[in-house]
Amino acid sequence: MEEQKKLIFKKWYSLFLMIALIITSFSTISIANTNNSKEKILLTYNFESPIIKTLEIEGLIYERITLSKCMASGKIGEPLIPSKGANILLPPNSKVCNIQVIPGERQDLGDGHIIEPMGKPIPISSVKNDITPIPNEKIYNSNEFYPGKLHSTIDDYYYRGYKILVLLLHPIQYNPTTGELFYYKNLDVEIELIESGEKNDLYRSYEKDRNEIKNKVDNPENAIKYAKESKSSMDDYELLILTSDSLKDGFNSLKEAHDEGGTPTIIKTLTDVGSSDLEDIRNYIRDAYNNWGIDYVLIGGDTNIVPAPILYVYGLDEETWPYETQMPSDLYYACLDGPYNYDGDDKWGEPTDGEGGGDVDLFADVYVGRACVGDTTEVDNFVTKTISYLSRNPDDEYLSNACFVGEYLGDHGIATWGGNYLDQLINGSSDDNYTTVGISASEYNIDKLYDRDYPGNYWPSQEIVNRIEDGFHFINHLGHSSYDYNMRLVNYDVDLLTNDNLCFIYSQGCNAGGFDEEDCIAEHFNVKTTNGAFAGIWNARYGFFWSHSTDGDSQRFQREFWDAVFGENIPEIGKANHDSKEDNIPIIGRSMIRWCYYQTNLFGDPSINILDTTGNTAPNPPNKPNGPSNGIPYIKYKFSATTIDPDEDNVYYKWDWGNGEITDWIGPFNSGDIAEESYRFNEKGSYDIKVKSKDELGAETGWSDPLTIKISFSRFNSRQNTHLRLFTLLHIFFNQIF
Known part of the structure; x- marks a missing residue:
């Protein structure tokens, strides 16, 4: 009997130890998994079959590859192989520790291919002819596949506190010696993350920011991982006008017009900032962004009143490679994350001037425009024109007029005529591996003023004067320009304009927007009189096109601007301008893309919406959905x-x-x-x-x-699975010991 009691005691004691062991095991496994796990992001990118066409360039036969939703990304002379840009939203407080790209099914495209080389960008002011693309001999004589890797890491950036990893994927591989060409039908991207412990100060947890980030990345579902915090706000404003004490009162009527139109606006001066130092101004804008919720900033002053950041860019001109210059760029006031001069030298905006020696911030947290006004008269001119456009009836007939102004660029094959580029803006285009929505010929009256089509291949300046006076809503231009010359007009010609129907101008011409020089022609269009343009985008330095191709660097920005307005439903001109830049971040290292990124400044109020002239009315906003709570x-x-x-x-x-x-x-x-x-x-x-x-x-x-x-x-339900597993183990144990 005593032996039986001892046996029962041993069994119950064993049972107790087993239960304790099971509970401890579950806890240990849970802790181990927590401590050792690394979060992963898995994304799949699918690719259609490339299209290959034969073309002749200066007597040489090449093949051109196009791949849907991809872009040419190489350097001058390298094979023009399309690559895919990828914007991947990372979770908060994380950093990348490993990136792996796994290829899917390989599809051979044969051998013997001779792929065209990347062309050399040409300043639009250049008079040189026949700048033929020249293959890079080292690569074209190589017996190795190009690019020879499946991805390139561009950098990671922040947009309003959301962290974005930008990659360039390479599904196509090419052997220049054998001419062998193949592509992968899909690429699986696996990103391994570790916790960084960093929190970005620009995260506002606003619903509008969350909606915006979802439109910028390939994995919008990750946005839910960013906490919805309640953030106190002193006041709520959308537009900050930053000017001087002497000019402040002149902007009051614009503030009132915006307030009445539903864009709450606040005016501040450099006295409120406390200095005219660039970093102090940027920090003030950052504080306004965080505390007031602003989306737009209008800089109310020329460079001698509100200084412009001067950014360094490495590039070329007609005679020299490489060529470097510095240019005024309000991008610095728009992209608020991290430094723009990490190494402390005299060259702001270098690709290594961001946090920790990485790239500078390129995603705009606020959308910036400038009124290059120098006195109260110019303030009155600018404000009068801006309010005039804001007050326009969308049914005004002139708002349905769009003019395209193209010039002769030199003998460069398809790139000979500016009109060949501008045609891509009419009804949109899928040329050069990317698709953009354009200005619809069924909704706008399209007028082409092209050297290509004009008798003698040269239109006189009076032609553009007549069109501006007649009234055109949009004017798109590609042709030779300088600081005081644009669309074959000089400053004096612009000052004589009498049009009351104001236009928006987008020009790829060189230097016309160099507002660090004395009163460039863009300023004459925008602030010198009450006529001309209510706003526009002009280049601070050279604009660039490509010989024998329409995939010019400046062209990408102009196409993406109108795609933002009409394709992405972004009618705000400041926001559309920045969207046109961000669409090109994956190829920021290509030829003159960074140059164009920095120099395409907006002259005008960034919060202005392009007026919808179609006569179509949007549906009423849906009510709150019905369903269970x-x-x-x-x-x-x-x-x-x-x-x-x-x-x-x-x-x-x-x-x-x-x-x-x-x-x-x-x-x-x-x-x-x-x-x-x-x-x-x-x-x-x-x-x-x-x-x-x-x-x-x-x-x-x-x-x-x-x-x-x-x-x-x-x-x-929450404990059912754990209890079930525990019950199963105990059941087995009981069967063994009883």
Whole structure:
């Protein structure tokens, strides 16, 4: 009997030890997994089959490769192989410790190919002819594949506190000696992360910032990982006007117009800043961004009043390679993260002048424009023109007029005529490996003033004067320019303009926007009189095109600007200008891209919206979605929304599930009909579900108010799996000892 009691005691004692061991094991495994785990991001990029065409350049036969949604990224003379830009949102407080790109199925494209070399960028002021692309002999005589790697790391950047890793993917590989060419149908990108412990001071946790970042990255679902914090704000403003004490009162009527139009505006001066030092001004803008929630900054003064940052760029001119220069750039006031002169020398904006010797910040946290005014008269001119445009009736006939002004550039094959470039802005283009939406010929009256088509291949200056006087909403220009010469006009000609129908000008011409020089011609268009242009974008230094190609560096920015306005629904001119830059970040190291990135300054109020002249009215914003407010994971729930379109157009809906996942446009639905969509949440949490709509012509609403749904496990559900595993182990143990 005593022996039996001892045996039972031993069994119960063993049971106690086993339970303790099991509990300890679960805890140990949990701790080990927490301490040793490294978060990973996995993304797949798919590629269509490349298109190969034969072309002749100065008697030499080459092949040109195009690959959808890719871009030429190499250096001068290297094979022109398209690459894919990737913007990847990293979680907060993380940094990259390893990047691996895993190729998918390889598709051979044969051998014997002779791929055209990258061309040399040519200043638009150049008079040289026949600058033929020359192959890099070292690469073209090599028996190794080019580029020979699957990715290049550009850098990581911040946008409003969100961290973005920018990569360049290389799905196409080419052996110049054998002519062998192949591509991968897909590339899997695996990014391994570790915790950095860093928190970016520019993270505001605003919903508008969260919506913006989702449009900039390939993995918007990661946005949900950034905490939604409640951040106190002194006041809420959208536009900061920064000027001098003597000019401040002149901007009051513009502030009032913006306030009445729904853009809360505040005026501050350099006295409020405390100095005219560049870094102090930038820090003041940063504080306004954080404390007031501003999105736009209008610099109210010429460089002698509000100084312009002078950034260093390495490039070329007509005669010399390499060539370096410094240029005025308000980009410094827009991109607020980190330093712009890390090494402390006299060259601001070098690619190693950012935090820790990395690149400088290139994503704009605020959108900046400048009124290059020097006295109260020029302030009055600028404010009068800006308010005049803001007050325009969208039905004004002249707002439907768009003019394209192209000049002879020299004998460069397809690049001989500026008109060949500007044609890509009309109805959009998919040339040169990328697609941009343009100015629609069905919605605008298109007028072409091209040397290419004009008798004698040269239009006189009176032709552009007549068009400005007649009234054109947009004028796009590609041709020779200088500080006091643009579109074959000089400063004196611009001052004589009498047009009341003000225009917006985008010019690729050289130096016309060099506002660090004395009163460049862009200033004459914008602030010297009450006529001319209400705003515009001009180059501070050389603009650049490519010989025998329309993939010019300046061209990419002009195409992307109009794509922002008409393709990405970004009508605000300051925001559209910065979007045109950011679309080119993956190729920031290509030829003159950084040069153009720095120099394309906006002369005008950055918060102005390009007026919609189509006569189409967007649908009413949808009401808050209908659906459950509570649920559990892995169960599909149905949600519904509806809206009315004033024009009775069919409507489409896009859903934001609050976890970073946003649907494509779903529809069409009849105006007023209920649209239903089902969704399953796989993780517990609180999700804000929103919906937006657009009509069949593309007019889009903002997001609706959110419906919040709380997804949670019950106490039973949350512990069920752990208890089940524990019960299984105990069951086995009991069977063994009893």
